[in-house]
Amino acid sequence: MTMRVTRNTAVFCLLALILTAPATAATSEEKRVADATDVLDQLLRIPEQAIPPTLLSRAYAVAVIPDVIKVGFGVGVRHGKGILVIRQDDNSWSNPVFIALTGGSVGWQIGGQSTDIVLVFKTRKGVDGIANGKITLGADASIAAGPVGRQASAATDIVFQAEIMSYSRSRGLFAGISFEGTGVTMDRKSNVAFYGDSTMTPERIFASSPNIAPDVANTFVQMLTAQTSRLPTQPGMRSGVTSTSPPYSDDTASVRTFGMPDPDEDLSVPDDENF
Incomplete structure (x- = not known):
């Protein structure tokens, strides 16, 4: 009798795990989006340490990867999962797709460390590579540590020419940091789990209306x-322009670029002007 009860209990527990697995996966993806939102919120709360608003206003895409774990001794391994959104032709932001970041790091390190990472894509090229499978930062798309603070005037020409600006937050402080050699891939399983559709591709997610995504x-x-909505449109912004290029083509001639301003250009936003 005891053996039968134990067996029935085991079967019940197994069925419970099977039935609740999809819900757990969906909850995991929602938590990742919520964590990314918290990182973005924290980043925007401190203007002196934040990504310059003008850089965000000219970005083609923004990726937030919370809680990237780096472990190892001497040579470390960095891994984390996050989300990426792109700017539409009408300047609105798309639904998020899920991505994964993996790479190595060299230096005297011991134990584990958790870091929040933000990548600001200036052009479409890097996003094309991720949508098609994978890019290696620094090889497939140029990357540089991004400027911080209200003004980007201290940044070098190399930073302004880079396709991707990178930021990292450890112990509550944001700073520009380079991730050359780090791979960024599309997390297709998470896309399917989050949107509940096995046919969901990055292209479909980017092009879909916001109502397909959870709150x-x-x-x-x-x-x-x-x-980004109250910042003025500067030369180089393609506000409301519809691209005739096919989505996420591998043609570098079709790369959309949002130019960075001259460091000495006055980009302040008048308090009494609505945009």
């Missing part, structure tokens, strides 16, 4: 929109 994704997009 937690809309919160992230709305926060990013609020940060």
Whole structure:
């Protein structure tokens, strides 16, 4: 009798695990979006340490990877998962796709370390590579540690020419940091789990209306929109321009670029002007 009860209990527990697995996966993806939203919120709260607003206003895409874990002794391994959104032709932000970041790091290190990472894509080229499978930062797309603070005037020409600006937060402080050699891939399983559709591709997610995404994704997009919507349109922005290029083609001639301003250019936003 005891053996039968034990067996029935084991079967019940196994069925419970099977039935609740999809829900757990969905909850995991929603938590990742919520964590990314928290990182973005923390980043925007401290203007002196934040990504310059003008850089965000000219970005083609923004990726946030919270809680990237780096472990090892001497040579470390860095891994984390996050989300990426792109700017649409009407300057709105797309639904998020899920990505993964993996790479090595060299230096005297012991134990583990958790870091929040933000990547600001100036052009479409890097996003094309991720959508098609993978890019290696520094090899497939140039990357540089991004400028921080209200003004980007201290940044070098090399930074302004880079396709991707990188930021890292450890112990509450954001700073520009380079991730050359780090791979960024599309997390297709998480895309399917989050949107509940096995046919979901990055192209479909980017092109779909916001109502296909859970509310937690809309919160992230709305926060990013609020940060960039009141900044003035500068030369080089393609506001409302529809691209005739096929989505995520591998043709570098079709790369969309949002030019960075001259460091001495006055980019302040008048308090009494609405955009």
